[in-house]
Amino acid sequence: MQTARLTALRGRVAALTAVLLCTALVQAVPQPASAAAARYEAESATIVKGAAESNHSGYSGTGFVNGDNVVGSYVEFTVDAALAGTGTIAIRYANGTTDARPADVAVNGTVVSAARAFDATTDWNTWATSTLTTPVKAGSNKIRLTSTSANGLPNLDYLDFTVTSSDTEPPTAPTAPSCSEITENSLTLGWGAATDNVGVAAYDIYEHGNKFGEAPGTATTKNLTGLTPGTTYNLTVFARDAAGNVSSVSPIVDCTTSRSSDTTAPSAPGTLSTSGLTANSVGLSWGASTDDKGVTAYEVRSGGTVYKTVTGTPPATTTTLTGLACASPYTLDVVAKDAAGNVSPPSNTVTFTTPDCATDGGVPSGVATVSGGWSIPWGTYWMPDGKSALVTERDSFKVLKATPDGTRTQVGTVPNAVTTDGEGGLLGVAVDPKWSTNHYVYFMHTASEGNRVARMTYDGSTLGGYTVLLQGIKKSRYHNGGRLLFGPDGYLYVSTGEAQTPDLAQDKNSLNGKILRMTTDGKAAPGNPFGNYVYSYGHRNPQGLAFDRNGRLWEAEFGDSKKDELNLIKPGKNYGWPVCEGTCTTDGMTNPKKTWNISEASPSGIAIVRNVIYMAALKGERLWRVPITGDTENLGTPSAYYVGTYGRLRTVTKVPGQDQLWLSTTNCDNKGNEPDGSDKLFRVSIT
Incomplete structure (x- = not known):
């Protein structure tokens, strides 16, 4: 009898415990209840x-x-x-x-x-x-x-x-994009309709990671105009609902505009002359060109490399060329272009040498090749002893050990890494400051469900183990961020892109479009401004991180179509995207310290040597030198080195204990179009 009663009592206790547990679980899960007005x-x-x-x-x-x-x-x-x-x-x-x-x-x-x-x-x-x-x-x-x-x-x-x-359910991906009605300057892009639980509000069209157009949710075609004749456009489509949820990307379609029937090039520009030469700039003027259809642009060039494009209706015949390296020789000419892309003969050339440098931060004084044979080297991180560095290859998922004498040795691959046929794959790498005792190294990579931060062991010759520290970072073909860096505080800083979903950058509960700050065991670092992983927000596609001598964090970020940015990162601050691109006056937004036209930059990695920020530029194909003004938050005049000399520059890293940089190229990617093995790793001396 007592046994039966005890059994019944235990059953009631178990049932009550289950009810209480279920109630607690329901209370613990965030509910989409209405908030007060x-x-x-x-x-x-x-x-x-x-x-x-x-x-x-x-x-x-x-x-x-x-x-x-x-x-x-x-x-x-x-x-x-x-x-x-x-x-x-x-x-x-x-x-x-x-x-x-x-x-x-x-x-x-x-x-x-x-x-x-x-x-x-x-x-x-x-x-x-x-x-x-x-x-x-x-x-x-x-x-x-x-x-x-x-x-x-x-x-x-x-x-x-x-x-x-x-509404948290995204639409399905648009299907089967195709091109029709192709002319010299336009085409019609079509796609299969997406579906959504509430309704598709709009379609966003991207070309190589930059938003190219938009169509209403009821449409499945868009006429794209203002295109360049004889040019291939790499197009994808996203569906978006009214709540801001964005689908995964459609398949890719390459569409090539017709070649122009206009084959007459403009006349050569008139006499080119210089004025107002300084250490970092020069004034240029030239005579106007003529064309049967009209001149649309002038290009200032050096050895075929375009330093600046001047547009307008008609384009001006004067400009100030900035960003020049001090104490450096230049030989420039100017060509005219028309709407069909016909290029005139060049003007006369002008030759000059900029005045001596006025800086105590040093300048790049020599470049040497460390090693070749690379295929899209993405992340570089030096070991604590300064004798070697770990380098990741984005699309092969390989991790290699590189040494100053030019030796490169594969030490392993990162498991579960996948490509996005764009900018995803194996991205950043970081070595634990306590590596000598724990042998931990960290990677950010794209996986099947999204982007991850993972930890592996490295004994100096071989990678081992694999532990996922952070998941839930949305991936896309482009805008994946990916840089890892340990701060002076011992925490790991992670840059994440907004995965071609701009609204995520403003959502403080999302991991995308952010600088994250985390512990080495995968938790949000204590003291983060919002009690989660987020350190700063409002970022589009940040890929450059570096700490200065005062422990301040600087960040380089890709713009969309207007301005690239160099930002001073402070905890809890909003850096604007997608409300702002570059400098703006919107309340609550933190403006960049410097901006560039995307044709001059498209920045990836940054590094700091002797209180000077060095920024590697992809589309701009140059290394930017940006001095910090003492211990202030101000930056001096930027200047550019190696313009067009080595192609697309991805990652720049300070060599421990040396006034040197390691600089890597990304010429094997889908924008550089060079064969695998064409990328190089350079050593830049600062004197």
Whole structure:
């Protein structure tokens, strides 16, 4: 009897324990419940063609907005959403006239309610609320009310904003892209429609990692114009829903525009002359070229390498060429180009030597080849003893030991690494500061489910073991980040790209578009600003990390189509993407310390020698030298070395105990188009 009672009691306890455990688990899992409404006062919003006033009663806050009685007056609110999904917008307004005061309501640039009616409210002291729902993305959202009639806007008091449901399911990938209606300057790209649980809002078209165009979610074609004749475009398509979820990438299609029927080249530019020569710049002027169709650009060249392109309608015939290396000889000419890509004969050449350097940081003074035979060497990290370095190859997944005497020895491969047929694969490498006792080395690589940070052992000759430290970093064909670096604090810093999903960069709960800071056992480092792995956010595709003599972190980042960036990274700061590319005036964004046109940079690795930042440029095919001004946060005048000499430059690394750099090329990738084994590793002396 006692045994039966004891058994029954144990059963009740077990059942109660199960209920409590299930309840605890449910409570522990984040639920997509509605949050309380957040209020945004109109007088604190962006006001165009209107003013904040307080001459009526019943308003909230310090006043309300009275818009001008014109078409196009607007008030723009910036609201924050913790989750992507459906948001409820409640607009409090007053309309003391009998006139209709309609307004377009746009969210993140898309009109979600056209000419929405804001009817009369008896008088200006009587307030009403107009409510609508709309898809929103995680992070910052712009909600704009724009008047559509000459009566202008109603008086606006505030906007209440709530995320009422979440949508985290991305669309399926678009299928079978193809090209048709190809001309010299245009083509029509088509694709198979994606599907989504809510609905596809838009399609994004990329060309070699840069956004090239956009189409509405109802379309499956896009006419691409303004193309160059006889040029191959490498195109992919992504689907995006209204909540900002982005599909995986479509298959790739290469489309080549027709060759132009215009075969007449412009005439040679007139006399080229120089003025205003400094250590890092020179003024240039030349006579205008003529062409049967019209000159579209001038290129300033040295030995066939383009230093600068001048465009316009018509393009100017003067420019200042900056970024020159001090105490260096130059021989330049200028050619003209037309829309068909025909190139004129060159102008006369000018020859000059820039004045001596005015710097205490040293300058590159000599280059020697360390070793050849490489195929897309991506990451380089020196061993603590300074006698050898580990080098990763992106597409072969090999890890090699390289020594100053030119020896290169494979020490292993990284398991589970895969390619993305773009910029993914085996990327960064880092050696544990305590390697002599724990023999740990770290890698970032693309795997089947995404990008990972993994740890292996290395005994000086062979890699072993494999432990995944961090998963959940979304991958894509491009924008995978990938740099690893140990900081003075002993923690591992990781750069991640936004995986061609720009909104992830602003989501502080996402691992993408970030600089991460983590422990050597895979946990978020203590003291991180948001209590997770994120150290800084708002990054597009960061690939350069280096600490200066004051322990400050510098970062180089690929822009999209406007500006590449060199940033000083501080914990918790927002570096802008996709709201800003380069310098901007948006509140809450941290501006870069220097920017470049993408044709001059497309930066990957950076390193610091004697308080000077060296930045390797891929598309720009040069090594940028950027001095730090003492111990301030300011940077001096950038100058460029080896322009076009060695091709695409990927990684630059300081040699321990030496005023030297190791510099690697990436000429075997799908943008360099050189055969495997063509890449090299160079030693650069700084004197």
